[in-house]
Amino acid sequence: MAENLKECQVACKATLEQLETVCREEGVICKDLGINKYNLCDFEVEYLCNYKKVVVSNGKTPGRTPEVQEFYLVKWKGYPESMSTWEPRKNLKCVDLLTQFWEDVHKELKRQKKRSIPKKLDSAISSHLVQKAKHRQILRQWEVHLNSLGTHKGRISVCNEVDSEGPPKNFTYINDYKVGEGITLTEVAVGCECTDCLDNPVDGCCAGASQHRFAYNDSGQVRIRPGMPIYECNKRCRCGPDCPNRVVQRGIQYSLCIFRTDNGRGWGVRTMERIRKNTFVMEYVGEIITTEEAERRGHIYDREGATYLFDLDYVDDEYTVDAAHYGNISHFVNHSCDPNLQVYNVFINNLDERLPRIAFFATRTIKTGEELTFDYKMQIDPVDAESTKMDSNFSLTGLPGSPKRECV
Known part of the structure; x- marks a missing residue:
């Protein structure tokens, strides 16, 4: 033993x-x-709570001016607030925290219409700074959680410098569809035999087998018009993960930021790097539910003033994606009448044409820092029988009860 x-x-x-x-x-x-x-x-500084100037030498010596030192009230990481201590500036090496602290101080003084920095911050300002610091910690924890779920290249950051709103309640971040009750995804039974899917496709590769064009160029940019389906190589294909016909399945490749808008539209998403025209940006992910269940939920969402329902009506209007409570970063993308994202139907490991994956591609070059948007009621050319359209009730408004988001 x-x-x-x-x-x-x-x-x-x-x-x-x-x-x-x-x-x-x-x-x-x-x-x-x-x-x-x-x-x-x-010891690690968690955040800074207060600031004051202290005279450490009275300057009674003739010709000598009083010596003044700056002190900061420090909340130490791993210790309760009751153990916070006043530390001289020379003891602090947290440059980023100091910068953020003074940005918050100046914003609050400006809001209060005060021009000069006092020798000691009053309790109201100090309390505001502490709440801002705690709020950032909550958002940072959410950010860490979001990135722990992803296996893709792109990183997600979170920023709210507008209000005290934190991570949305009753929302679970997922990277793949959550299949609803009574719905079965049929996995693909065969794959292509290509060794070079782009330059030497056998029988037209996966797209050709479905009597469609190869969707991407050698840079991974979509080259077919909206409304045409995309058939990517699947897990039964002979080609490897670097195949040029595997784009959407690689996930988000760009660093994106979930940010709080300053004009009442709730959360939004912006890119942290330049995105080329016609490149894949993200999928619209959520619960796959039946149209009947979508009708039932739709009535509830209408009363709450928010809905995230997206009809999967590539061939038949049988299923809907609901991203209200389960979804990915697309949950936070705002509407625009002049969007920079376009919807495409994509098929990978499931070839059931009633259940396409919904992928967003850039309609134009998107600059660093620009907000990502799509048209909630976009219509593809109706002349094409293979069309994609948005639910007419689709108006992604952030949290239930938020005001309707207008065009940006």
């Missing part, structure tokens, strides 16, 4: 941050936690 105990392992219930705090309190050096004799006495 003693031999068996040698292999027994018990998971530690403390987090790494908690263990690091204990080590510093007890003066214990730990190589695994990165604590050595040189940084043992270093």
